[in-house]
Amino acid sequence: MAEQSAPPVQQTYSLNxxxxxxxxxxxxxxxxxxxxxxxVEADPIIGYAHRGHEKMAESRTYLQFxxxxxxxxxxxxxxxxxxxxxxxxxxxxxxxxxxARYIRVICSELNRISSHxxxxxxxxxxxxxFTPFLYCFDDRERILDILDRVSGSRLTYSxxxxxxxxxxIDEVFVQATRDFIQRLRSRWTDYHNLVTKNVIFIHRTRGVxxxxxxxxxxxxxxxxxxxxxxxxxxxRKVEPYEVYDRFDFQVPTGTRGDALDRYCVRLEEMEQSCxxxxxxxxxxxxxxxxxxxxxxxxxxxxxxxxxxxxSARGLTAYYLVSDxxxxxxxxxxxxxxxxxxxxxxxxxxxxLVADAISILGSIDIVxxxxxx
Amino acid sequence: xxxxLKRWVGEERLRLEPDFEKGVVLSAEVxxxxxxxxxxxxxxxxxxxxxxTGLDFKDTLELVYxxxxxxxxxxxxxRVPVPRGEGVPTVSDVYRSALWLEREVWEFFGIVFTGxxxxxxxLLPEDADFHPHxxxxxxxxxxxxxxxxxx
Numbered sequence: 001m002a003e004q005s006a007p008p009v010q011q012t013y014s015l016n017x018x019x020x021x022x023x024x025x026x027x028x029x030x031x032x033x034x035x036x037x038x039x040v041e042a043d044p045i046i047g048y049a050h051r052g053h054e055k056m057a058e059s060r061t062y063l064q065f066x067x068x069x070x071x072x073x074x075x076x077x078x079x080x081x082x083x084x085x086x087x088x089x090x091x092x093x094x095x096x097x098x099x100a101r102y103i104r105v106i107c108s109e110l111n112r113i114s115s116h117x118x119x120x121x122x123x124x125x126x127x128x129x130f131t132p133f134l135y136c137f138d139d140r141e142r143i144l145d146i147l148d149r150v151s152g153s154r155l156t157y158s159x160x161x162x163x164x165x166x167x168x169i170d171e172v173f174v175q176a177t178r179d180f181i182q183r184l185r186s187r188w189t190d191y192h193n194l195v196t197k198n199v200i201f202i203h204r205t206r207g208v209x210x211x212x213x214x215x216x217x218x219x220x221x222x223x224x225x226x227x228x229x230x231x232x233x234x235x236r237k238v239e240p241y242e243v244y245d246r247f248d249f250q251v252p253t254g255t256r257g258d259a260l261d262r263y264c265v266r267l268e269e270m271e272q273s274c275x276x277x278x279x280x281x282x283x284x285x286x287x288x289x290x291x292x293x294x295x296x297x298x299x300x301x302x303x304x305x306x307x308x309x310x311s312a313r314g315l316t317a318y319y320l321v322s323d324x325x326x327x328x329x330x331x332x333x334x335x336x337x338x339x340x341x342x343x344x345x346x347x348x349x350x351x352l353v354a355d356a357i358s359i360l361g362s363i364d365i366v367x368x369x370x371x372x
Numbered sequence: 373x374x375x376x377l378k379r380w381v382g383e384e385r386l387r388l389e390p391d392f393e394k395g396v397v398l399s400a401e402v403x404x405x406x407x408x409x410x411x412x413x414x415x416x417x418x419x420x421x422x423x424x425t426g427l428d429f430k431d432t433l434e435l436v437y438x439x440x441x442x443x444x445x446x447x448x449x450x451r452v453p454v455p456r457g458e459g460v461p462t463v464s465d466v467y468r469s470a471l472w473l474e475r476e477v478w479e480f481f482g483i484v485f486t487g488x489x490x491x492x493x494x495l496l497p498e499d500a501d502f503h504p505h506x507x508x509x510x511x512x513x514x515x516x517x518x519x520x521x522x523x
Binding site for chain 1: 511
């Protein structure tokens, strides 16, 4: 009698990660193939928040598309509006007045700080520390108040206009911004004591989720995640747009490219943003905040423009093709989170599932921006 | 790099954008059969694939690859015309980022990337059988020939 062979033993199993990170509730699923506690394969499944912004652009005028921009990356909506404005202005040959350019930079940098603060809170919360979240939301709230006062909304600003900004800023805005920066600087000590020097935090981030330079290049990783592995690649420095070349600021970089480096780079970036805002406030010129006499329905020349700028998460670019009418023929958005999330397929391999939480948090993804 | 491109695609297909106005310094029209080799050269020279997207014209479809490098930053656009209903060789074995970028272009424009290991829908539902970024889908303002825009 032939001996029956034993049924094959299943070595791996599938696991749906999360929802853990606040950004993963309903919009991102990471399908893990596990071997014990180790990840064999990770497959981020996206598309749950796909709204077709690029398609919408084709039946809207340029100005009508403005609100869509801030809904792609809702955490740095001001920067997205800013970039879209610059792209269209480049295509249509509009030069905004000096004062408007400074106002835009100030608001964009405030937005960058608020985005990084939110990341800071959620990242530490992912790792089990709930208290810092409350602290930094307290700080973030002040930025939202400042921007709310000038733009009329807290998250999806649509504050920039072609040839300027919607409303001028006043003394109250300037004073509130200065007060905020002073306050934020006094908070660094708290943050460092609470988190940076926390031994549990260090153990969970140092050497975890290393993205080296080559992996970053292969996946098109940009922003703080790329700078953490030692590449000083920041659009504000390498292709200065708007008035960024007039300010003295540094591009912080890391050395190891692990989660701790990404954390340190972002924290330092907030300080650099503060420096930019201070200089911009000091140099703020008088004059009009918006070009007068521009048509609402602008018609740029035929042709195309590819405009890259630095959002809170990395290199973002608008690729606009115009046929000379008031509607864009094609509007493509290159989003940074795309590459940042895609590289997880490589980075998560052979890590522990507990580290996956830390890595996912340190990457700082915004899924609606990927899905568009 | 412009020398290398000249060798691969010929001088008449290169266009210098001296004023950097379009965001790229150089754009080159690359035939489909040399695309893979050109990409391989870019890869060994330390460039990365920044963006890949499609364009739908009345007479042809077109792929635009935006290449960039870290220091100094210099962007080159590679334009690949694709006749309707035909495929393009994949570059996902050269750049890993193309794995997702090509999936996206495939589902939005219906351009098949031959040799791509995993052509599943990325952003659309898994049973989607339409290509939303084609101009015959949904509400669009205009559908033009290529020379009406670049001519």
